[in-house]
Amino acid sequence: MSSAVTPEPETRPDTPVDLEKSPLPNAGEKSIVPAPPRAPLTGFRKFMVMTLLCCAQFFDIVNASGAIIALPTLGRDLNFSPGATQWVVSAYTLTFASFLVSAGRLTDIYNPKLVFCIGFLTVGVFSVLSAVSVASVMLLVFRAIQGLGAAMTLPSAIAMIVVAFPDPGEQGRALAIFGAFGALGNVLGVVLGGVLTARASWRWVFYLIAIVVIPFSVLSFLFLPEQTISEENKGRGLDWPGIGALTGGLILFVYAISDANTAGWKTPQIIVTLVLSVFFFAAFFIIERVVEDPAVPPRTWTNKNFLPLFLYAWSVYWFVFGIQIQIVTIFQELFHWSSLSAALHTLPLGVTGGLTAYLTGIVAPHVPRKVLLVNGQVFMAAGAVLFALADRPEKFWSYMFPGMILAMIGLASAYVGVSIAIMADARKGEEGIVGAMLNTALQIGATIGLAVVTAVTLGVNKNQPLDPISQHKGYAASFWSLIGMNGITIIIALIFVK
Numbered sequence: 333m334s335s336a337v338t339p340e341p342e343t344r345p346d347t348p349v350d351l352e353k354s355p356l357p358n359a360g361e362k363s364i365v366p367a368p369p370r371a372p373l374t375g376f377r378k379f380m381v382m383t384l385l386c387c388a389q390f391f392d393i394v395n396a397s398g399a400i401i402a403l404p405t406l407g408r409d410l411n412f413s414p415g416a417t418q419w420v421v422s423a424y425t426l427t428f429a430s431f432l433v434s435a436g437r438l439t440d441i442y443n444p445k446l447v448f449c450i451g452f453l454t455v456g457v458f459s460v461l462s463a464v465s466v467a468s469v470m471l472l473v474f475r476a477i478q479g480l481g482a483a484m485t486l487p488s489a490i491a492m493i494v495v496a497f498p499d500p501g502e503q504g505r506a507l508a509i510f511g512a513f514g515a516l517g518n519v520l521g522v523v524l525g526g527v528l529t530a531r532a533s534w535r536w537v538f539y540l541i542a543i544v545v546i547p548f549s550v551l552s553f554l555f556l557p558e559q560t561i562s563e564e565n566k567g568r569g570l571d572w573p574g575i576g577a578l579t580g581g582l583i584l585f586v587y588a589i590s591d592a593n594t595a596g597w598k599t600p601q602i603i604v605t606l607v608l609s610v611f612f613f614a615a616f617f618i619i620e621r622v623v624e625d626p627a628v629p630p631r632t633w634t635n636k637n638f639l640p641l642f643l644y645a646w647s648v649y650w651f652v653f654g655i656q657i658q659i660v661t662i663f664q665e666l667f668h669w670s671s672l673s674a675a676l677h678t679l680p681l682g683v684t685g686g687l688t689a690y691l692t693g694i695v696a697p698h699v700p701r702k703v704l705l706v707n708g709q710v711f712m713a714a715g716a717v718l719f720a721l722a723d724r725p726e727k728f729w730s731y732m733f734p735g736m737i738l739a740m741i742g743l744a745s746a747y748v749g750v751s752i753a754i755m756a757d758a759r760k761g762e763e764g765i766v767g768a769m770l771n772t773a774l775q776i777g778a779t780i781g782l783a784v785v786t787a788v789t790l791g792v793n794k795n796q797p798l799d800p801i802s803q804h805k806g807y808a809a810s811f812w813s814l815i816g817m818n819g820i821t822i823i824i825a826l827i828f829v830k
Contacts, residue, residue: 373496373557380555381496382506385489386513387548388452391541392428392482393517395455396421396778398525398541399475400657401675402534404664409534410468415590418657418786422586422779423472425653427479429775430579433627434570436487436768441570444488444495445556449549451484456545463538487768496557515689519682522656526675571627574619578627581612582779589783632765636757640828644705645750645773647821650781651712652743654814655719656681658785658807659732666800666807667725677728680736688744696748701756704749705825711742713818720811723804753829781817785810 373381399420407417438447458478465471493510497503528536588605595602620626633639656678663674696704718735722728751770758766793806 377555377557378496380551381492381557382509384548384552384555385448385493386510387544388448388455388485388489388552389510390513390517390520391455391545392485393514394521394524395459395478395482395541396424396653397518397521397656398528398537399424400653401522401525401660401671401678402529402537403657404661405529405671406471406534410465410471412468415786415790416468418590418782419472420475421653421657422590422782423475424479424482425649425775425778425782426582426586427476427579428483429772429779430575430582431480431483432486432772432775433765433768434575435483436765437570437627438484439488439491443558444491445552445558447484448488448492448556449553451481451488452545452549452552454478454481454484456542456549459538459542459545463535463542486771490767492556512686512690515682515686518652519679519686522660522678522682523675526671526673530670530672530675571619571623571625574616574623574627577612577616577619581609581616582776584609584612586779586783589780589787592787628769629765631759632769635759635766637753637829638757638766638769640824641750641754641757642769642773644746644821644824644829645754645770646777646780647709647712647817648743648747648750649774649778650784650817651716651739651746651777651814652685653778654781654785654810655716655739657782658789658810659719662722662804662807666804669725677732678736680733681740684737684740685743688741689748692744692748696752701749701753702825702829704745705753705829706822708742708744708746708749709818709822709825711738711745713742713815715739715742716811716814716818720808720815723801723808784813784817788813 403417403420406412406420412420435447435451455478458474458481462471462474462478465474489510490507493506494503497506524540525534525537528534528540584605588602588609591605592602617630620628621630659678659681660674663669663677664671667674669677692704715735715738718731718738722731722735754766754770788810789806791806792809793803796802796805
């Protein structure tokens, strides 16, 4: 699934919009409007801008989805402990989520082009280092740094699209194409990961990213337009204490959930880790109220429907990453299919997801928001029920295949619905921070969702016989947990979204 793209606010046709600008001045923030290009870009230059920015969006998602298909193989090669392989994806999504808001601030302060090129190059260089990793800790550290680089590319890319395409119609099409490349990355990432893992090695998943991304990061420096930073942005700083508290809280919380089934929920290390995560989260909200230039201004949380929609957004990537990692593992570990066969059998997820996301975007303006939000969860839950019942290869076409279609119809409805709803209710002047927070919520959902489904599977299967049918009970339980998450999210949509 692609990263959410912030819809453009209402503007005059000749006025570029900065989607990364901070809250209104009366909220204690400076209004930020980067200067437009000195001259309109040529057709070729616009083509290069879109090619480079969409390439970054594509490989940001491939970095996560491509690694999922390689997890069983790399887990064995690098001697990961049971349940720890999910950290190969979680380390990436965790730092991605934690750094998105700060990346938006960096975009405002230091120029979108500079931030984008550094982030893009970071993804490429640390892909090489991920590929040559010889220990689990080594790989996880490099994956976490990749997440930081990927976070730098998203808000900077959106800011450059908005400036490069000032006409509202052209801008809307450019943002839609940018978002579509994220969906495409989710489809092809799994397939590419499966092909490379089966025919070469899991290391080539990361080598391929590096081979493409490093040259493209150099081309980005040459072809992306320069952008002048306005005077009011100079001297602004980053909220390092706030970002540190948020990142620390997320790491501790995800670690506790991931390790609880191995160490035991009542062991001191799990209890202390959970308590510390709560303190870190509390410290984050306190810091945001007292620092001069907060990463997430407290005023943002008072936007209409912002808090329930922020929590709703967790469910989108929670669900898609949860089902992907479980389905891929079932195909390889229980059904004994090759990496390539497993990747090809997941194609219905990507094809249906991309098609329904496009169609939902067309239909969405004519459908009440709450209908989109609730229907999305209902369809996702229906798909999860079918996944839970598919306990043998013979049930792929009768259960797994229709489950994928239903799940992705629901996912598209939920994704488009929450994107439209949260941006429609954003105060004027706060579109940038709200868009960044929406992307943060999506990545938080991915990180926590991966930890929860993995913990549920391991917790159930440790008491089961080792035959495939018995071991499927743990995976079925993880799908039932997703249905529970869908139910809670439906309640949030029905009761708290006004």
